[in-house]
Every structure is written in structure tokens, then in C-alpha cells.
Amino acid sequence: MNRKFLATLLLSVAAMTGQAFAHDLRIALQSDADVLDPDQSRTFVGRIVYTSLCDKLVDITPGLKIIPQLATEWSWGDDGKTLTMKLREGVTFHDGEPFNAKAVAYNINRSKTLPESRRKSELASVDSTEVVGDYEIRFHLKQPDATLMAQLADRAGMMIAPQAAEKEGADFGANPVCSGPFKFKERVAQDRIVLTKYDNYWNADKFHFDSVTFLPIPDTTVRLANLRSGDIDMLERLAATDLAAAKADPNLKVEAATSLGYQGITINTGNGEHSKTPLGEDKRLRQALSLSIDRDALNQVVFEGAFQAGNQSISPSSPWYDNSNPVPARDVEKAKALLKEAGYDRLEIEMSVPNNPVQTQVVQVLQAMAAEANIDIKIVSKEFAKLLSDDSSGDFMASQIGWSGRVDPDGNIHAFVTCKAGLNDSGYCNPEVDKLLNAARATSDDEARKKDYDAANAILLDELPIIYLYHEKWIWAMNKKLEGFTAYPDGMIRLENVTYAD
């Protein structure tokens, strides 16, 4: 008894002193990050960690405008074929190495040439870099690329310390050295990633935690339970169905932003032999399937209305959304009529789905809805790794799958529907669409781009290689005492100005 008392006393003393001197911010992530090298990594949660660890040349606002970070100003020249950036002075990497134009040149070169680099396609338009001055760098492009700034606002624009990178090579991820507000301390796979405050950060005053710990907790219920018990301060991706409970909890608060990504049904229209199906060959059947779905009801049933119904690759809340083609209402009669017109009384289709409970729930709702329009969906649940390889090799009729989204609209559409593009699992190919989407890439005039996207959209919504269903919301739940957090549509956690009120 005495011992227990003593232990409690010691603990509370420790807790009190802890609060007075330091605060560790504990954030639960949905999964573990992969290798912590911005050039090699590929996971979404990895990007969340980088947001605190590695600064980028530019950043975005919640409204998706590009703003300065390590680059303070920039200008386009030579008809969009050169980009000149002025760099922030007095910035150092976590190991003390100074940040300058040479470092940028090194980083861009590494992203483009490291064999393990996954940033090559993102920087494909960059031909070379030119160090103009100590703090001025110029990109020479092969052709104008409107998406480049958005790429530089993400991993392709993250700056790592050249000396450390040179020394470690492909093993850089074991001990990453960047220039962000926090520096790497330790990592235990599937357990935690710990960052500590970098005192020489150029904007250090705006960051108020001595350390940040990221903890992968895959189960949404368990994540929330940890937040409620005070074991963590914040979590990302609260389940939509937990939203009401989290809002009702007096100790918690919730922030949300519509994601840049989408969830939809990819239909095999031209990817190998399996595309030779009625659904793959006749767009009327795809239109019927789309019309049989009540997207609002789907959102209501599975996500308690927390997400956003959608019908395009970008969400209705994006400035790029084509308002002349709003989310269609369900029309069972019209769907049946289209089926008849195509020569079917009933249509049977197969739909692949990753074997996780939420997506399974989504397709079961679709199944019930489509059945009322005489479309029988046979659900084929696949392990995610198999789903990916089947989709890519064309071994599917329809597949429920999504995309995490990119800042520039090009990232949500170009690689999916242009002929033979990398992510074009549908096997869709329409030269007219290619022409429009390529043109939208080549100009930095937003109005002209929007026109091209709208025109491409009109074709895609008629031919439906992908039937878009809804846009997820990023939902963060946090301790009520956490103040100053801003929700961004890219799902990142920016700790600038976030404080802990005592």
C-alpha cells in the first residue's frame, strides 16, 4: 500500500515537472511510415512525419495556394521553361550544414538520379538546375509544367542535408537529416518515431513542443480509446462513425477537411482480355451502374454523412470542380431503361474490393442499391496486395479503389485516364482526353487549364472509365487543450502555432 502510494506520488511529481518544463506531443497515426527518406518513401503517414521533419521549397495554404517555405519568391521565364527561385538565408540542416542553392541543386539531382528514388516521374519535366547565386536557383524545364510547383510543395521539394545524404546513400532513411522544425531522434518500427525540437530552426519561435512522438495505431477504435484516456494528444483519420462520439466528449475536439483524394469504381474498359465484358464495352451499362447509386445515401449509411458525395476526380469543394456536372441524383428508372436499351433485363457484374471492413461495407451498400436497378454485383474481396496486382494486370471487371489525392488537379486525373499511363488500370484510351489533359499541363494560366479540365470531364463523365463515389474527409481528433491547429485538405499535420494550453 505504502509502495503504491509512493509510486503514485513520484509519478505525479514527474508529471507536474514534466508539464512545467517540457511537453511531448503524442500523435497517433493510422499506420507505420516506411523508410524515412523523402526520395524513397511512398506512404501517406510518412508525409505526415516529414511535415515536422523536413522543410520543402514551398508549401500550400488550406486553399491550395502555393506559399514560400525555403524558397521566398519565384518567377517563371522563357515561356514557362525556366523557374527561378530566391532562397531563404540563414537556414541550416539539423547537422549544422548550411542550406543554399548548391544544396537545392544536390537535392534535385538526387531525386532524379538515385536508383531508389521514387520522385523521378514527379520531376520528369526538370531538365537541369543552375546555381545562379548562393541563394538563387534556376530550374530548366524540358517543357512547360504547371504541376511542378505542386510537386515542389511535397516530397520532391523536400531538402535533405547533402553531406549526410552523400555519406549514407540509400541508407539515409535510417537517420534522416533535414532542415524542418524538428529533428530525428529515434525510431522503433511499428512502435514509434520520435522527433525533438531543432533550436536553430529559422522559424523556431512558432513551434511550441520540445518533442513530437508519432505512434502507429492501426485500429480506429483503439486510437480513439487512447486519445480519451489521455495517452495521446491527437490522432489522424478518426473513423467517420466515431465523429459523433468524439464531438460529444467534453475533453476532445475535432477538426476536418475534405481530402484531395477520391474513392470510386475503376472499370476495366481496355486492360487486357478481361475488359471484353458488357460492362467494359458498353458505356450505357456503366452509366446505368452510376445512376443506380444514391451517393448521398451511401455517405449517410456508411459514414453518417461525414464525407462528401462526389462524381469527379476532385471534390465539389475544390476550385477546380466542374459545376456544370454536379453530383447526379439516383435514377433507378433511367438506369433500367439504359440496361434495356443495351439489351439486358438483368446484368451481372463482378466487383473487386480490398478486404477491409469499411470498403466492404461500401460495396455491400452498392450491391443493395444496384440490385434495385436490376444490376447484380458479385463481390470479390481481395487482399490488398493481390487487388493491386490484379488491377494493374487487368484481372478484374470492376474494382472499388481510391486515390489519396494531389495538390494539383493533374495528379488526380492524368495518370489514370491518359492512354497507357502508369496508373491507368482501366486501360481507357481516348486521344481527345489525352490532348486536353496534356494541354492543361503545359500552361500555367489557371483559367485556360480549368477549361481543358472541364472539357475532359464532360467526356469522362459520359464514358465513365472510373465511377467516382465520394471524397473522404480527413478528421483529426485532439485533446481540447490543443490550440491553433489548422486542418489542411492534404491531410498533413502542421504544428506551426499549435500550443498546449495548461
Place this chain on the structure above:
Amino acid sequence: MTDVLDNEANDLLPARSGNRAWKKLKHNRSALLGLILVSFFIVAALAAPILPIADPAATSWSAIRKAPSAAHWLGTDEIGRDILSRMIWGARASLMAGVVSVIVATIIGVPLGLLSGYFGGWIDQVISRITDALLATPFLILAIALAAFLGPNLTNAMIAIGLSAMPKFVRLTRGQVLSVKTEDYVEGARAVGLADFSIISRYILPNVFAPVLVQATLTVATAIIAEASLSFLGLGQQPPDPSWGSMLNVAKNFLTQAPWMAWWPGAAIFLVVLGFNLLGDGLRDALDPREG
């Protein structure tokens, strides 16, 4: 109800020594409890098509995750389906998974054990090493990898569980054969030149029967849990068909909002597995000649 029980038991017990064992079993109260539990679920599963219950796949957008009520005795699930109905239909998947995977395990494991024990030599060496290797590989990992290889659905889950449980039957059979092989009557049969096949089927197999039956009953229990575990990881029953494991897999996302979704399938797995365990235990006592 007693008729059902009697038939059930008669099917389960070996014909010859049946009566004596059945008498012993009848006086074993825990075994009887087990029998009742198991029979209850078997009857429910068999009667699913004729019971006055809702369509297990019928959804209702207006009854999402409703607590147990007069309309839905066990409540509704995440897309408004009747949980009672899904529990009853799900009993089919779970019991099938248990029984079929054990059948897979026995029809592969027992012959291998017979071969290995009876012939010895290099056959024994090869079979024993493979058995050792399979036993040294963690059961669930083996089942997960096999189920992932075959593709997630109920049939493949049953095969995967059966194959993973098989080495135990090889070991058991082999041990039993080794102890019977040296008995006088087997030696005698061999001396008069009876063919190996006849010796095995006439003298050895009957002796293997009782322990295999006991092991099989206990393995059904393990297999039902294994199926639930695989479904829990998304490698079992395909939607929208129900199984208790996949119901639990979904339920874990709604623990706070709809805890009943997790209560029922969990309780059902517990009861039916307990039933098989009690029954297997009772059978062991009843069939063991040493016990008084």
C-alpha cells in the same frame, strides 16, 4: 429434443463399443452439456432456411446499427441487416468451417500417419520431418499464408485450416500405430501372410479410431476459432454472406456505438467451441479403457 440428441450421439460414436461408451458419456454431465450446446447450433444452422427469420442479406437504410428490440431481437448491423438472422446463417459457415477443415486434416493426416507408423524406414523419416517442419511453423501464420495464397473465401479458409491442423493427426496416428504394431495379433496376422492393406484396415485402423475421434472433436473447436480469426483478418467468408468471424471483424469498428454487434458472434463462438471441447473431453473419458 431427446431424439435429436440420441441420433446425434449415435452418429458420433463407434458402432461396436458404442453402447458402453455411450452409457459412460450419458453419466458425464459436462459432456452432455457439450452435446446440448453443439446440437443446438447444428439444429439452428440446419433449420436456417425454414426458420421464420429475415433475409440475412436484406438491408434497411433506416435501421442502421439499431440496438436489440422487438423487431430485431439481437439488433441490426452496419447496413441495417437483422443480426439474429445473420447469426443463424453464420452458424452454417462457422460449423462447416470447423467440420470440413477437420475432415481435410483427418483424410490427409491419418493415412500419412498410418504409412509412417506402419512401414517405418525412410517413409517414416520423410513424413516425420515434414510433420516436424509444419509443427514448427506457427499455426495461424501458416493458415494466413495459405489462405492468402488460395484467395480469401470460406472454402479456401477451410482448406488452409485443415492443412495447418493436419500434422497433429499424423503424429497422433503414427504414435498409435507404433503401439499397436507390436501387439501379438498384428504380429500373428503378418506371420500368416495377410496383406499390409488388410492388416491396416482390419487390425490397426480400429485402434486408431478412438483417439482420432477425440482429437477431431477437439480440433473442430480450434478450427472454428481459426476460421473466426481468418475472417477477422478478412480472409474468410465473402460478403455479403455472414460468418461469425467476419461479423466480429466489422463489429470491432463499432464497439462504442453498437457493442451488441460484437457480443452475439463472440458469445456464439464461445458457446459452440465450449460445446465441442466439453464433448471431446467427455469422449476421451468414455473411450479410454483405462479410466474406471
Place this chain on the structure above:
Amino acid sequence: MLSYILRRLAIAIPTLILVSMFIFTLQKILPGDPALALAGEERDAAALEFIREKYKLNDPIYEQYLAWAGGALKGDLGISLRTNQPVTELIGQKLPVTIQLAVMAIIIAFIIGIPMGVLSAVKKGTVFDYIANIVALSGLSIPNFWLGIMLILLVSVNLGWLPASGYVSPFIDPLRSLETMIMPAFVLGTALAATLMRHTRSAMLGVLRADYVRTARSKGLGETVVVIKHAFRNALLPIVTMTALLFGELLAGAVLTEQIFTIPGFGKLIVDAVFTRDYAVVQGVVLCTAVGYLLINLVADIVYFLLNPRMRSVL
């Protein structure tokens, strides 16, 4: 004796080779392209081809296996495709966690299982025996993952007594470590307690019938003394052997329990690795658990052999 051990070790080697070959082949024929699983959303042809080249995924299976086996003999189990960490390092990180969980589970199983087993043997045939037996079988019959979920719901969410997850090493904060591990250990422990109780009961029953116990009784010793001093001590041998075997099984990681409580041990590591096709990790961990399993079996047999003179004639 020495020759027996050597013979057992000699048999263990082909077993291990078979295990590794078996798991290797199984993984290689798993559907789903590891390169694709690894590439995530950045999957252009060049990136995929690079991954395949780097991890030698294009080589014939037997060459890949030989390359792996060659490394394994030198103590190099390859690197994780997902995190680039050496597999040996991953095992070094996870093994202590799994061992801690296993030890705690065994302790809980002991505390529940042994007294119950002894009592139920002493009171054989009574209502207590009957109930204890059903309780024990119940422990065996509850799906681990369901019990885990229910405990989280009750203890962490509703009562707020214990953290739902968040493993802490005992070397950093022993109290906190205990707090986070007690529920998963309990979940595992209940099932083990059942097995242990039943073995204790039958071992005790055997011993209680033995002559020396009868003699002790006839000398007029109190029942408690007889049971504890004479009977239990002799029943301990099979119990210890059984415990060793249970421990061996626990090393494989309590897959679902770790999954539910997010404990970064072997079980979670390996399931994640199977699903992301991180084959070097699966391979390494299975090898490691198989070695542990075989060694513990051997040790259990040797202990049994040493402590039980009757067994010697068998060999």
C-alpha cells in the same frame, strides 16, 4: 545422453531447412506482386523494375532461396523491403517485447491454473471440480481477439483504468509497461491457464494415487501437508515440461492479441509482413520462432529425461 542430444539436434537441422524452404516457396507463390505492393502509389514501370532488380525478384525461386539461405548461414537475414531495416535488427527489437508478453502470460496462467488444478484434483468429483473444469474449458473456448476487444471496451473505454495500447519498454518505465501489458497478458494467460489447470489436475490425480502419498496419509499427516509437500512436488515435473512447451508456442507471437493491443512484437510484425509481401521479414521471423520452438522442445525433453529416471530405459 549426449548422443541423444546430438541426435535431436541433427534431426532439427533438416526440419529447419524444410521450414524455411516451405515458407519461402509459399510466399513466392502468394498472389500479388511485392514490387507493386512496395511501390504504393508511385508505380511507374521504371520504379517497379528497379525494385524487382534490387531485391532480385526476377531471379528463379531456387536462386533467391539459395541467396537467402547463404546469408542466413552467415547471420544475415536480409533487409525489410518496406523499411530498409535489417531483419536481424527488427527481430532484436521485437523479440524482447514478445518474450515479455509471453513471460507475463505464463505468470498469469500459473497464478490461475495451478491452484485450480491442484484443488480440483484434491476435490475430484465434487461440484468444485466440475465447475473448475468448465471454467477452464471456457478459457480455452473464448476467442482471444474477442476477449481482447471486450476488455478494451470495458477496462479502457468505459472504466478508463488501463491504456488500450501503446507499448512501453520496462526499461524505460516499468510501471507503465506493466499497465500496457497486463490486459494482453491476461487474454493470453486465460487460455494457457486452462491448459495448465488440466495438466496439473491430471498430474496431481496420478500422484495422489501413488503409494508414497498413501503412506504419508497413513502416517497421519495433515491433508494440506500431504497435498503440497508430497503430491504437488512430484506433480511439478510434467507441469514444468508443459509450461516450457506453452512458452515455445507463445514465441510465435500471439498474432491477433498483438494486433488488437497494438503491441509491437513478433505476431504483429509477421502479419503485417505477410500482407505487405515483405518476404525477408516473414522468412526471418518464422525461422527464428522455429528455432525457438525446436530448442524449447529439446530442452523440455532433456529436463524430463533428467528428472524422470523411468524415461531413461526408453532411450
